[in-house]
Amino acid sequence: MPELPEVETTLRGIYHTLHSQKIKRVDVRERRMRWPVPDEIEARLSGQTAASLTRRGKYILIGTDNGTALLHLGMSGSLRIVDPDAPPEKHDHIDIVLADKIIRFNDPRRFGSLLWTENDPLQHELLAKLGPEPLSDDFNTSYLFNASRGRNVSIKQFIMNSEVVVGVGNIYASESLFRAGINPKKAAGKLSKARYEKLVAAIKEVLAEAIQQGGTTLRDFHGADGKPGYFRIKLKVYDRAGEPCEVCGTPVRQFVQGQRATYYCPACQRV
DNA sequence: AAATAATCCTGCGGGC
DNA sequence: TGCCCGCAGGATTATT
Numbered sequence: 001m002p003e004l005p006e007v008e009t010t011l012r013g014i015y016h017t018l019h020s021q022k023i024k025r026v027d028v029r030e031r032r033m034r035w036p037v038p039d040e041i042e043a044r045l046s047g048q049t050a051a052s053l054t055r056r057g058k059y060i061l062i063g064t065d066n067g068t069a070l071l072h073l074g075m076s077g078s079l080r081i082v083d084p085d086a087p088p089e090k091h092d093h094i095d096i097v098l099a100d101k102i103i104r105f106n107d108p109r110r111f112g113s114l115l116w117t118e119n120d121p122l123q124h125e126l127l128a129k130l131g132p133e134p135l136s137d138d139f140n141t142s143y144l145f146n147a148s149r150g151r152n153v154s155i156k157q158f159i160m161n162s163e164v165v166v167g168v169g170n171i172y173a174s175e176s177l178f179r180a181g182i183n184p185k186k187a188a189g190k191l192s193k194a195r196y197e198k199l200v201a202a203i204k205e206v207l208a209e210a211i212q213q214g215g216t217t218l219r220d221f222h223g224a225d226g227k228p229g230y231f232r233i234k235l236k237v238y239d240r241a242g243e244p245c246e247v248c249g250t251p252v253r254q255f256v257q258g259q260r261a262t263y264y265c266p267a268c269q270r271v
Numbered sequence: 272a273a274a275t276a277a278t279c280c281t282g283c284g285g286g287c
Numbered sequence: 288t289g290c291c292c293g294c295a296g297g298a299t300t301a302t303t
Contacts, residue, residue, distance in 0.1 A: 003276060034278080034299075058277080075277050076301075091301085109300040111277060126279090153294065162278075169276060232276095259296070261274085 002073040004134065004167025005207055007058045009214030010079050014103055017081050018062070019053045021098050030093035034074055034113040037094065041116050045069060045096070056122060057130050057166030062096075067118035070126070074111030080104050131165045134203050139165055145196040151188040157258045158188035159203065168203060171238045172210065174263045176202040178237045183269045184262045195271055209233050237263040 002010065025046045031037040044066060052063035062069040073079075082102050088095070094105040094114055105114070117124050131147075132138035147164055148155075156177060159168045168176065177184050179202035182195060191199075210233045236246055240263060241254035250267040 006276075072277085074300090075275070107300095108302065109275090109277095111300065151293080157294090160277095171276060238276095258294095260277095 002058055002075075002077065003169035003172055003210075004058060005172075005210035005214050007055060007060065007073060007167075008211050010073065011053065011055050011060050012214075014079055014081065015053055017101050018050045018096070018098065018103055020049060020051065022049050023047070023064075024097045024099060027095040027097060028093070028114075029088065029095075030110070033093070033107070033110050034072065035115060037114050038116050041069065041114060044116050056127055057133075057162060059127060061121050063121070067116060068121040070113070070115040070117065070121060070124065071105070072113045074107055074109065074113065076109040077105065077107035077112035080106065129163050131161075131163050134165050134167050134207055139200065139204075141193060141197045141200050144200055145193045148188040148191065148196070153188055154184060154257060155182055155186045155188045155191060155199075156184035156262055159199070160258075160260075165203070167207065170260045171232075171235065172203070172206050174238045175206050175233075175235055178264060178269060179206065181269055182271050184257060184264050186271065191271070206233070237265060239263065 023045050026042045028037050028042060031039075045062075045064065048064035048066060050062050051065065052061070054061045054063070058072060060071040060073075062071065080103075082104050084097070084100065084102055086102065086104075088104070089106070091108045092104050092106045093110070096103040096105075105112070115124075115126075121127060132143065144165070148158060151158060153161075156173050158164055159176065160170065160173050174184065176199065180195065180198040182191065182199060213233050237252050240252045242251050244250065245252055245265040245268060248265065248267045250265055252263055253266055254261055254263050256262070
């Protein structure tokens with residue numbers, strides 16, 4: 001499910017249930033995730049209080065007095081809040097058990113992960129080299145323009161590189177480039193600073209809108225099934241191959257880039 | 272049956 | 288030569 005807005009929505013969805021609460025225990029039914037779930041995770045988290053609950057890129061950080069758990073949803077992961085007596089269903093791999101609720105991690109494809117570190121989590125090897133948060137002031141025109149100089153990779157793959165900027169996944173990469181009027185194939189190093197100004201604004205807009213949309217679904221998180229009711233924002237090109245561009249009517253095109261589908265309007269995205 | 276909302280790893284080629 | 292970097296492609300997986 002997750003690009004950054006979905007992770008942010010998930011974090012907000014569990015925040016009030018988990019933050020400052022004591023973790024009674026952790027039940028791991030499947031350790032074979034993107035990386036093996038460390039054997040020590042149950043002992044390290046059990047009895048601890050979830051003192052901080054934050055996000056870095058697409059990682060959710062659960063901080064305790066002893067260390068930090070790093071949770072990543074991968075491509076198909078989700079969290080939901082269930083009652084203590086709810087029986088686990090298919091692909092419900094991990095439970096974080098609280099006094100009167102369970103945070104339940106479901107991930108069919110098991111590309112997600114749950115890791116543990118006792119050091120500064122931001123210095124963990126998987127997080128240390130991450131680029132700036134797209135909604136922060138560190139992510140600005142000058143930064144992205146400078147980072148792009150000399151780069152021959154396509155602009156779409158460039159903004160999907162988490163060392164450049166975190167949180168821009170396959171859907172919002174296509175959407176952002178459409179809004180900025182940039183052809184996804186264009187070499188990152190050949191775009192003008194003016195164009196990067198549009199792109200940075202587009203990325204911030206698209207992600208902020210998506211988070212806002214996710215926010216409107218938060219009540220579903222505590223609803224009957226405790227699942228996050230992700231709503232996609234109204235997408236203008238993604239998954240719309242052959243349909244008319246909303247702006248000019250030209251059929252939206254799809255092609256493969258870095259083994260991922262890219263969608264764009266050949267008329268609106270000529271730069 | 273090919274596609275999928277993520278991302279790390281491997282190997283290659285070029286520059287210094 | 289050897290090292291570092293950028294880049295392309297592979298691999299992981301269950302479901303529709």
